[in-house]
Amino acid sequence: MAQREARQSPLYFDLTTSWSKDISIIRASLGAAVEQAWNEGDRRGEALTAVLLARSVRFCVTLNNAALAQGVEICITV
Numbered sequence: 001m002a003q004r005e006a007r008q009s010p011l012y013f014d015l016t017t018s019w020s021k022d023i024s025i026i027r028a029s030l031g032a033a034v035e036q037a038w039n040e041g042d043r044r045g046e047a048l049t050a051v052l053l054a055r056s057v058r059f060c061v062t063l064n065n066a067a068l069a070q071g072v073e074i075c076i077t078v
Contacts (some may be wrong), residue, residue: 027056 029055037045 023056023060027053027060030056 007026030049033049034046034053037049
């Protein structure tokens with residue numbers, strides 16, 4: 001009965017609630033994955049995650065520049 005009365009969580013993830021934080025977490029996770037692959041001697045895994053990390057950095061720089069060009073200040077660290 002309590003379960004039926006409890007508020008049910010939505011079945012989706014709303015990125016708009018804190019998208020800059022989510023991007024930062026993803027980038028930190030990629031950085032940790034690069035380091036872990038390097039520590040384990042997994043050169044292929046290291047290369048793949050390093051590429052994803054580099055792309056995420058380019059994405060953040062592009063996003064920051066586009067926002068600044070529109071006069072919007074956002075804070076995504078690179």
